[in-house]
Amino acid sequence: QGLIxxxxxxxxxxxxRMAPDVAIYADVQVKHAAPLAPRPxxxxxxEVFGRGRADALIVSGARxxxxxxVARLEAVRxxxxxxxxxxxxxxxxxxxxxxxxxxxxxxxGSWLKEGGQVLRPVDPARARAFVAAARG
Numbered sequence: 001q002g003l004i005x006x007x008x009x010x011x012x013x014x015x016x017r018m019a020p021d022v023a024i025y026a027d028v029q030v031k032h033a034a035p036l037a038p039r040p041x042x043x044x045x046x047e048v049f050g051r052g053r054a055d056a057l058i059v060s061g062a063r064x065x066x067x068x069x070v071a072r073l074e075a076v077r078x079x080x081x082x083x084x085x086x087x088x089x090x091x092x093x094x095x096x097x098x099x100x101x102x103x104x105x106x107x108x109g110s111w112l113k114e115g116g117q118v119l120r121p122v123d124p125a126r127a128r129a130f131v132a133a134a135r136g
Contacts, residue, residue, distance in 0.1 A: 004033050008052035026054035028076055031062055031089060041072060042079035049083045058107065060088030064118055065110035067095070073102040093133035100134065 008026075015022055028045045029035070048054050059076050061067045067090035076085055087099045087106040099106060112127050114120035 004030070006052070008048075008054075012053045023055035024053070025056045025058055025086065026052060027058045027060060027088060029059075031060040031064065031066065041075050045076045045079040045083070049080045054083075056084035056086055056104075058086045058088040059103070061090040064089060065116065066090050068099065070098060070102060073099065077102055091130075093129050096130065096134045097136065106134070 011024065015024060026048050028048055029041060045057060049057055057076060057080065059068055059073050061069070068087045073085065073087065076083075084104045085102070087103045089107070089110075091099055091106040091108055092111050096106060108130060110116055110118045112122050112130060114123045114126075116126075
C-alpha cells in the first residue's frame, strides 16, 4: 500500500468547516501497516484521541478478520479511559462478550459473510448468531 501518513489536522479542519456533526473514528496502530519507528500503544492512543481529535478509537488485529487482542484493548482503555473504543477486526460469537467487557462496540465484517469470506454476501444465520452472542 505504500507509506501511510496521518492528516488529522487537515481532516478535522475540513470536518469542522463542512460537516461538524460527522464523527471521526480513527485506528490506533492500524492493521495492514507498520510504523517506521515503533511507538508504544498507549502513547499513540493518547495522541490520536487528544491531539488528533478522533471521536472514537478503533483497535484491530493485524489483518482483516484477525483477532483483536484483549490486552491491546485494555491498554488503550487505560491510556484514554474517556474515549469510545471499538474492536476493528476478528470478533466472533465465541469472543464478542469478552471483547465488549472492554470495548464499547465492534465493527464486524468478515465473520458475518458466507463462510467467513470477506467478498461473499452476508449470511443471515451467521448475523443472527453473532447478535445473539453479543446480547447473551
